Amino acid sequence: MNSFLEFFSFADPNIRYVAFGAVLLTASSAIVGSFTFLNKKSLIGDAIAHAVLPGICLGFIVSQTKNPVILITGAFITGWLSLLAVEFITARTRLKEDTAIGLVLSVFFGIGIVMLTVIQKSGNAAQSGLDHFLFGKAAALVGDDLIAFGSVALILLIVVYFLFKEFALLAFDKDYARSIGFPVRIIELVLTSLIVLAVVIGIQAVGVVLMAAILITPAAAARFWTNKITVMILLASIFGAVSGLSGAYISYIAPAMPTGPWIVIVISTIAFISFFFAPKRGVINRLFRQATIRRTINDENVLKAFYQLGEENKNFFNPHPAEAVLRKRRMQHGAMIKILERLQAQGYLEKAKPGWTLTEEGKLRAQRVVKIHRLWELYLTTELRIAPDHVHDDADTIEHLLTPELEAELERILQFPKADPHQSEIPYRDR
Amino acid sequence: MNDIYIITTASLVASSCALLGCFLILRKMAMVGDAISHAVLPGIVIAFLISGSRDSITMLIGAGLIGILTTFLIEFFHKKAKLQTDASIGVTFTWLFAVGVVLISLFAGKVDLDQDCVLYGEIAYVPIDILIINNESFGPRALYIMSAILFAIILFIYIGYKELFLTTFDPAYASAIGISTSLWHYLLMSAVSLTTVASFESVGAILVVALLIAPAATAYLLTDNFKLMLVIACLAGIAASVTGYYVAVWLDSSIAGSIAMMAGVIFTFTLIFSPSHGLISKRLKATIG
Incomplete structure (x- = not known):
């Protein structure tokens, strides 16, 4: 000293x-x-x-x-x-x-x-x-x-x-x-x-x-x-x-x-x-951000699977066991259970018999993802002239990333269409 | 006799370096080679502290590991932290070299290395360090070590020729037919660090770089055939060793420095007079064509 x-x-x-x-x-x-x-x-x-x-x-x-x-x-x-x-x-x-x-x-x-x-x-x-x-x-x-x-x-x-x-x-x-x-x-x-x-x-x-x-x-x-x-x-x-x-x-x-x-x-x-x-540029923050994005994507994909199951049964609030969701979205069983429990804790899913069911909030979030996916597919085929069988992967990525502003812009450009290029209905929130 | 010992050792070092250098410059990794040659220093000191001698398996393993660590760190900072490659190389090797120098000062009493030796080695001592088994002298120890290293490198290139060739010239095709580019990348880098460590005593950490790059660059200006390039690079390295030695004797200067200087002179001659890629032939072609 x-x-x-x-x-x-x-x-x-x-x-x-x-x-x-x-x-x-x-x-x-x-x-x-x-x-x-x-x-x-x-x-x-x-x-x-x-x-x-x-x-x-x-x-x-x-x-x-x-x-x-x-x-x-x-x-x-x-x-x-x-x-x-x-x-x-x-x-x-x-x-x-x-x-x-x-x-x-x-x-x-x-x-x-x-x-x-x-x-x-x-x-x-x-x-x-x-x-x-x-x-x-x-x-x-x-x-x-x-x-x-x-x-x-x-x-x-x-x-x-x-x-x-x-x-x-x-x-x-x-x-x-x-x-x-x-x-x-x-x-x-x-x-x-x-x-x-x-x-x-x-x-x-x-x-x-x-x-x-x-x-x-x-x-x-x-x-x-x-x-x-x-x-x-x-x-x-x-x-x-x-x-x-x-x-x-x-x-x-x-x-x-x-x-x-x-x-x-x-x-x-x-x-x-x-x-x-x-902060921002450091490795740890970068990895943390990547993990957050990956988690969001996984979560939204599982919610989307629930939504698609709901479309098939014409009832979005039917309960589905993990196995049914896994048929829509392939991954390790344990990883799926983790995601389901996380979504339940966040209030997007509820425990039901058998398995889980969407909450109102969960349905809205899933619906938005599905809507963006289908709007994007339509945008790519009509505006950019890309073949309908080539647009799915791109839409799978963008559905998690699009900001609400761009989402509104997309709706406006396409004038609130009813169906995507594969004739699936595009779901809107009740206006 | 001492002349012969020194020249032979230098030629062995030069050939080992030249062979690896051909791969390095074609992979645009000349500066990674430079970085590794600096970065092995802490590895050498630590291995020295553990094993208590300069030539040991510990040191070779340590060298291999530190070479891989350097390569890994450079890529890690580049890929994960998005640091530009040149800065990533510069930050990594200066840090490791500084750690090495500090370790030498910390353990000055226990490590028989000094800072000057780190920079330019002392090949003049090669004939003094004799290998003695059962009271019988077998000639300088460095001669045996460098022969073994050169043999190992020739064997490495012979066995992995196809893989090394493909990952160098067409990495996309190489990975398409199932050759792991990163495996061969790391193997090559380990070979570079092994050679650096073995050559360390004779030419020092920095002048190894001259022997890694200059002969290979010379050969690259003389031929388009890769196998021929390997041979020419070795010859250029040996020529630099021989002429460098005599220039050093004439000037009474550092032998290693003089070898590096002659490697540069040979390169400059090639740069001017090479029949295929030289400045003069290019000028002639331009005026005729």
């Missing part, structure tokens, strides 16, 4: 540098990464991240110092080269984009490793720490680094702020952007440069291999909570910042722990929680 207060009071300037640096790096990567994510270019970020390694080494070989500006320039050049290579291979050969990305990523990385090992054996004392780019060094940020990376992060934020509308349009509807005369190619160029810049400063935090994570994982997590792009980007930057800060804190209390991987573990955990528990 003591170390918690010590860290979060930010009294020690070193802690300030590290915490501020980590938050800045992760949040700005997350903002730019949101556009990468929306453009479906997540893995391109990975390729750039690997491809900046030879550039950094080249910068060092040329200058023999670890001047951040020179290293960033080198990284920027090879990062761009890798992108051009991916685009060229995809456009000019029959290799697919994923192959091109994997190829460029691993070959550039290989070249980077060759250069790194050559530098390490060259005996230049200044080289120590160059390998921090492999796994990041968020915990070892000093004032000078912070100024360099802070300025780059600031540039990123300013450009995103002023070109926000353009980037958003590009992500969602490139063709439209082109048709209304946007300079799509130039905007793409700017965005790609931003991604390269974000990667170049982001690898300071987590290193080459895990860079893709701080670009896209915050965006992927944020996407689950909202459909608004502004909210999504704001959330992504908050998620990024939280993970950056936690990573810095973890390596503060356990100095042997690598910061980068911890940042990634924190942001991944946030992402997994989002994937599963986010």
